[in-house]
Amino acid sequence: MEQQVNLYQPILGAEKRLFSARAIGVGLSLLALCLCGLAAFGAWRTARVEHSVALLETQQAGAIAMAERAGAALQPGRSLAELQTQAKSLSADIAARERALDLVRQGAVSPATGFAARLEALARRQVEGLWLRNIMVGSSDGRLAFQGYTVDRGLIPEYLGALAGERALAGVRFDKLAIRRAKQEEAPAQLVFELGAPGLKFEVPGAHP
Numbered sequence: 442m443e444q445q446v447n448l449y450q451p452i453l454g455a456e457k458r459l460f461s462a463r464a465i466g467v468g469l470s471l472l473a474l475c476l477c478g479l480a481a482f483g484a485w486r487t488a489r490v491e492h493s494v495a496l497l498e499t500q501q502a503g504a505i506a507m508a509e510r511a512g513a514a515l516q517p518g519r520s521l522a523e524l525q526t527q528a529k530s531l532s533a534d535i536a537a538r539e540r541a542l543d544l545v546r547q548g549a550v551s552p553a554t555g556f557a558a559r560l561e562a563l564a565r566r567q568v569e570g571l572w573l574r575n576i577m578v579g580s581s582d583g584r585l586a587f588q589g590y591t592v593d594r595g596l597i598p599e600y601l602g603a604l605a606g607e608r609a610l611a612g613v614r615f616d617k618l619a620i621r622r623a624k625q626e627e628a629p630a631q632l633v634f635e636l637g638a639p640g641l642k643f644e645v646p647g648a649h650p
Contacts, residue, residue: 490557493564497573498538500564504572504590505531507629534575558609559585566603571596574633577641585613586641590623590630597634614638 559578571591578585591597597620604610617637623630635643 490561493557493561494538496564497560497576500567500572501534501574504574508590508627537575537577559613562604562607562609563587566600566607568596568600568603571600575643577638577643579638579641584638584641585610586615586636586638586643588633588635588643590627590633592629592631594620594632597632601636 560576563573563576570593571589573587573589575588576585577587589600591600615636616639617635619635619637621633623633627633637643
């Protein structure tokens, strides 16, 4: 009895592989490249927002310094109580800006319509002779309110018209526009205006709880 053995054909078929090692390596490389791109975009966006916030802070600091110089010329002999009130107001402004910057750094914004984009829009639309004093932004919706000073009544509609062209402010709702004559201590401003939103109210100067 004879038995033949075929040595040229494998007894068992070769194992089938869905993906080769090269294909898996290429896929992982593409995934890493995409993740690096997302991280770079996030860092760029954060840096841009911080630059806008710093620009607003610089603008407000200049306006405060101008008001202080004008006030010192008009009222050389301020009382201790007045100085303490002004110091408290400045401290509150600094604390509010620091809270806003902390939220920005934590990423609690949307790229197109979050409050970071709204701050960028306010920073872009600057009008000579008009400056913002207080800004209040809703953390979860499209609410925005701000107070500002101006030396000319005609600059207010010009500024609001410029803001209307900003995409980031398209969904912002306002329910109040108030204009009053500036007080002596608010010089060199001639008028003070406030644009309010539902649920966002500025503290009335001199009011106590």
